[in-house]
Amino acid sequence: MEHVLACIDASSYADSVCDLSAWASRRLQMPVELLHVVQRSDAVAARGDLSGAIGLGVKTSLMQELVQLEAADAKLKVERGRLLLEAGEQRLRDGGAFDVRTLHRHGGIVETILEREEGARVVVIGKRGASHEFATGHIGSKIERVVRASTRPVLVASRSYVEPQALVFAYDASPAAERALVRLVESPLFNGLPVTIVMADTENEAHRRALDDAAARLGVEREVTTTLERGKPEAVIARVVEQTPGAMLVMGAYGHSPIRTLIVGSTTTTMIRTVRVPVLLVR
Incomplete structure (x- = not known):
């Protein structure tokens, strides 16, 4: 079934993405698939940055600590994503979306969006992600990659939502x-x-x-x-x-x-x- 694919992260653009997706859902009479991706962390780079030129015993201890921190961080990201999806689903329903289903994925953000767009009529995404949220006057690198690679229309949300007139x-x-x-x-x-x-x-x-x-x-x-x-x-x-x-x-x-x-x-x-x-x- 065709749907509106709404992609959110922890940036302040998430509310606007949800509001714009609800608007599109009402006009198209299509459900919304609300997607949040927990991005892969670069554990190798983290070890390289933190281990440094120190004694072997200390380095081994540090590696164990890094593994524990990485596991805790992964759990935190999952929980944060769950809360984001819950809040986004409620906002979509309050905005009159035709129907809503949520999807929580791990992996590459761009790759996951391109995978999930197959059944989408339109992809809705914020102008900047959480990592570039305050880079005024720029767009996020992932946004440009999605637009260049996508075969679907991409609706880029501004920070503040006003219903299109x-x-x-x-x-x-x-x-x-x-x-x-x-x-x-x-x-x-x-x-x-x-x-x-x-x-x-x-x-x-x-x-x-x-x-x-x-x-x-x-x-x-x-x-x-x-x-x-x-x-x-x-x-x-x-x-x-x-x-x-x-x-x-x-x-x-x-x-x-x-x-x-x-x-x-x-x-x-x-x-x-x-x-x-x-x-x-x-x-």
């Missing part, structure tokens, strides 16, 4: 943008929400025609406006988002290859990093 669709007629447009047309997640289609490019007949065609595909029953403005995409899109109350940004994800991104940067990464609204990314 309108959509800003970043459109450039690329294959990724076309796939995002198909999602907008077909998915009940967006039913009834007004859409602003924004293109950051020069004003000419070809660009205007592409915008008008995209608006027409969204249908006459939906409130659709278009904006064509020359400038850097991240600046133009951010301005429209800021001027749209209750906005959710929808865009294609990573139109360029990872190698090109290392050289010239990525609009996708910039938008996730800078806007303070939910961002739905479609591969």
Whole structure:
């Protein structure tokens, strides 16, 4: 059965992930799978850092102590995860989620999310995890890895939740943008929400025609406006988002290859990093 996959950790983004997942569950009429992953610890690195150049007898004693501490830490992480899942499940149910099931896993965070997304309609994840929570102006490394590898739309939650009331669709007629447009047309997640289609490019007949065609595909029953403005995409899109109350940004994800991104940067990464609204990314 298709579901909304909500991924939480101990960061302050967990509440927003749950609230956004409940919203998606209500609109899609699908259950939520609430996932928390206890990440593997690097015991070898810990021993290397702590043992040092000390006497053999002391080192042996220290290794035993490390094993005990590691076991205690593992139990603490499991208990913390159980409490997180309980609180998240309650928040989802209070938010009107269609149904909720929880899943507590051990292993790699990214690998587990990619494994569990197989039956998901959408993956919901916070902009930053617990280890990067206060790195303002950045996104977590695991978030980018999930988005690049995922075959499902990824909904990135901002720190504070406001129910989406309108959509800003970043459109450039690329294959990724076309796939995002198909999602907008077909998915009940967006039913009834007004859409602003924004293109950051020069004003000419070809660009205007592409915008008008995209608006027409969204249908006459939906409130659709278009904006064509020359400038850097991240600046133009951010301005429209800021001027749209209750906005959710929808865009294609990573139109360029990872190698090109290392050289010239990525609009996708910039938008996730800078806007303070939910961002739905479609591969």
